[in-house]
Amino acid sequence: MATDDLTLVKRVKTGDQRAFKLLVERYQRKIYAVALGMVKDKEEALDISQEAFVKVYKYLDHFKGDSSFYTWLYRITVNICIDALRKKQALRGEQVELDEAVKMDTAEANIGALGSRLGTNPQKSALRKELAEKIQQALETVPEKHRAILLLREVEGMSYEDLSRTLQIPKGTVMSRLFHARTKVQKILSEYLELDESKSGIGNE
Amino acid sequence: MALNPACQTFIPMLSPYVDGELTPQERVTVDHHLNVCRDCTGRVADLRAESGLIRHGLDLAADEVDFRDFAQKVMARLTPYKPPLMERVRISLSEMFLYQRATMVTSLVTAAVVLFVAVPTAVLWKGTPEGYARPQMMVSSVTVEKGAKVTPVVMTTDQGDAIIWMVSTEQASSQDGAQPSQEKAPDQDTGEVKKLDQTKPNGGEL
Numbered sequence: 363m364a365t366d367d368l369t370l371v372k373r374v375k376t377g378d379q380r381a382f383k384l385l386v387e388r389y390q391r392k393i394y395a396v397a398l399g400m401v402k403d404k405e406e407a408l409d410i411s412q413e414a415f416v417k418v419y420k421y422l423d424h425f426k427g428d429s430s431f432y433t434w435l436y437r438i439t440v441n442i443c444i445d446a447l448r449k450k451q452a453l454r455g456e457q458v459e460l461d462e463a464v465k466m467d468t469a470e471a472n473i474g475a476l477g478s479r480l481g482t483n484p485q486k487s488a489l490r491k492e493l494a495e496k497i498q499q500a501l502e503t504v505p506e507k508h509r510a511i512l513l514l515r516e517v518e519g520m521s522y523e524d525l526s527r528t529l530q531i532p533k534g535t536v537m538s539r540l541f542h543a544r545t546k547v548q549k550i551l552s553e554y555l556e557l558d559e560s561k562s563g564i565g566n567e
Numbered sequence: 568m569a570l571n572p573a574c575q576t577f578i579p580m581l582s583p584y585v586d587g588e589l590t591p592q593e594r595v596t597v598d599h600h601l602n603v604c605r606d607c608t609g610r611v612a613d614l615r616a617e618s619g620l621i622r623h624g625l626d627l628a629a630d631e632v633d634f635r636d637f638a639q640k641v642m643a644r645l646t647p648y649k650p651p652l653m654e655r656v657r658i659s660l661s662e663m664f665l666y667q668r669a670t671m672v673t674s675l676v677t678a679a680v681v682l683f684v685a686v687p688t689a690v691l692w693k694g695t696p697e698g699y700a701r702p703q704m705m706v707s708s709v710t711v712e713k714g715a716k717v718t719p720v721v722m723t724t725d726q727g728d729a730i731i732w733m734v735s736t737e738q739a740s741s742q743d744g745a746q747p748s749q750e751k752a753p754d755q756d757t758g759e760v761k762k763l764d765q766t767k768p769n770g771g772e773l
Contacts, residue, residue, distance in 0.1 A: 412637070416644045
């Protein structure tokens with residue numbers, strides 16, 4: 363049976379570096395997926411993932427074990443991503459997105475468009491590269507913090523309780539942000555699929 | 568498309584419904600609504616499809632990355648913790664038992680075998696005279712029975728050592744002058760006897 367996170371953290375604190383390597387190997391893939399969903403660029407996502415682990419190691423003494431290790435790790439990752447996005451926006455002279463002030467487009471997509479075309483198992487529908495890119499584009503339209511919630515929920519499968527702890531927001535906020543993020547992403551994806559269908563007939567089964 | 572007023576209450580609940588985050592009571596209420604509302608059933612299907620799509624899309628993107636060196640690169644950027652010396656020794660030992668348990672156990676067993684079997688065997692082997700068993704005997708004196716006629720018999724080994732028997736051939740009835748010379752016989756006989764005296768006693772010698 364694999365050693366649990368907290369035991370490994372204790373070992374790292376006594377100087378056992380191999381224990382930290384085990385933690386890196388355990389979470390590297392998911393941390394990368396979240397970072398990629400947040401910043402879109404592959405190289406940048408890899409750099410951010412590495413930085414997140416380095417930071418976690420550096421501040422390990424601050425981790426008291428009150429919450430799970432992975433919620434702490436994801437919180438650090440999301441914060442690094444948000445910092446990186448804000449730096450980029452500032453460099454481009456764009457107005458920094460104040461999350462709570464963002465007006466959400468809650469207009470609904472064509473109901474059932476995604477479900478009827480993809481079913482519940484997207485693997486069956488042979489996810490194509492363009493569709494994967496479209497997912498990235500759709501994520502980009504969602505405000506950072508809403509995006510973070512959506513990614514943590516979908517990639518890590520975090521419960522609302524864990525999301526609330528990770529992002530240090532009330533559970534009600536988790537619920538509403540997740541709802542808005544999903545509405546937005548759904549709309550873009552179903553529009554893309556409808557357009558795609560009219561071009562090539564995908565989903566006509 | 569006009570929104571069904573009944574759906575307005577349920578739409579925000581559909582996302583936590585899909586995530587399994589509703590209370591059992593709320594879940595039952597949503598289930599009842601889904602039984603009668605086609606639109607909300609479609610919305611639930613959309614949520615599930617979207618969820619799978621994002622998960623699978625990012626999974627595919629992560630598949631394209633080679634993570635073999637990732638952990639190594641992270642480790643190279645770390646400044647290791649340096650606990651005090653005694654703590655480091657303790658950690659090294661515990662790490663050895665943790666990560667190389669099999670090797671450690673094998674080494675300890677081998678060391679124990681060497682210590683308790685091989686070493687005593689080697690020591691005992693060296694101390695035992697060739698061809699003879701313990702206990703080792705030392706010659707303290709050589710005497711000849713008074714009046715006996717003694718003839719020395721010398722047996723020389725391939726290693727140059729000599730074994731000498733003094734054979735009493737007959738009981739002298741008369742006191743001839745042989746006795747003194749017989750008593751000295753080993754000394755007069757060959758140099759091998761002297762050699763025997765100089766060497767470590769081999770046991771079993773007269």
